[in-house]
Amino acid sequence: MYTSGVERPSSHQRSSKMKSFITNTLSDFFFEYETPRQVLVRSRRVGVVCRLIQLGVLAYIIGWVFIYEKGYQSSDTAVGSVLTKMKGVSYTNETGEERIWDVADYVFPVQGDSSFVVMTNYIMTKGQKIEKCSELSNSSRCSSDADCEGKSERTGDGHITGKCLVNTTKMCEVLAWCPVEDDSYIPDPALLMSAENFTLFIKNTINFPEYGVTRCNLVEGIDNQYVTSCLYDPKTSPLCPIFRLGDLVQLSGFNFSTIAKVGGAIGIIIDWTCNLDHAQSDCKPIYSFHGLYGNPNETDKARASVGYNFRYAKHYMEDKQEKRTLLKVFGIRFDIIVRSVARKFDIIPTLTAIGSGVGIFGVATVVCDLILLYLLPKREFYNNMKFKVTETMEKEPLDFQVKSEKFKSEKEVSKE
Missing domain, CATH: 1.10.287.940 (atp-gated p2x4 ion channel)
Structure with a gap:
């Protein structure tokens, strides 16, 4: 059988070469360090x-x-609550009827929420009961029953019966709470102008759960004696939690007599920006006040819907018949917004x-x-x-092969 002059390596030789190759590769990987070449340019x-x-x-x-x-620093946002309490009494004498208004009468709701309304003006309609009477809207004018039959008013006060009161008001008849409300005239000046001197107490507590820190706007140094005598001032008493309503309106950029007539809204922002790398006592609130809407004569004369108002009724029984007193309330809505962020080194x-x-x-x-x-x-x-540019040659020169073999042998000796 014919055999070649070159002997094939045995399996032992192949495994030995493979082992040597793996050993050299691992040695190069663990015991050599490469760093890029740098060029120093003097320019x-x-x-x-x-x-x-x-x-x-x-x-x-x-x-x-x-x-x-x-x-x-890392940061955390607080969770918290806001409690409010109003103080003040107002006196009115409307058409010879004297009346006292206290907190239970002019604050809505009365539970002390972070969003509430203080009544400053109103239109009262007394003794309403369900019966048939004349509508007041100009769009309900009529000359015959045909003008009222099948008619429906989006802003009406009741259900149109289809009858025209030709001999009296020349208006369509409605089944409603009568007499219907007449809000064509808004009292000016506002009936509760004394609300300017009402006071608002704010208690705000926050907690940063990430850092386990709890803070209250009744900070160190604020005790019962201080609270009963202080009044907020941005310069002299910036931490006092007692606010005069007239000052709140002024600080928000509004005029009290104007906003008290038709109502409006004011935002009170309590800002807690705390650096907990310092002492916790340095974490104190900063108050700011922003007029949201109100004073149409001073801000936007073309505004379609001015002020803030709503209606509520007090029901009672008289001569075994249900009656009510309807109030259209004009007031200042206060929205207390808490913004908080705490930071600490991380x-x-x-x-x-x-x-x-x-x-x-x-x-x-x-x-x-x-x-x-x-x-x-x-x-x-x-x-x-x-850059060092090299070209790949298809076949290496003999002297290059000799130098390469010599370099490899020297490298193996240096490793040993």
């Missing part, structure tokens, strides 16, 4: 550009990320911010490389210094 223009970019990045990291955005966001900042420093290298390789007159020289 004033490139050096200045590089340092300016690096300074800009450094200013961004320190100024924006760390100082302004607090990138070295190593995770700190390292993240530093890592992202270090990555941005690479922008300087990219820009300077573009200047070196494409804009400067010596760009060809810099290109040759930065």
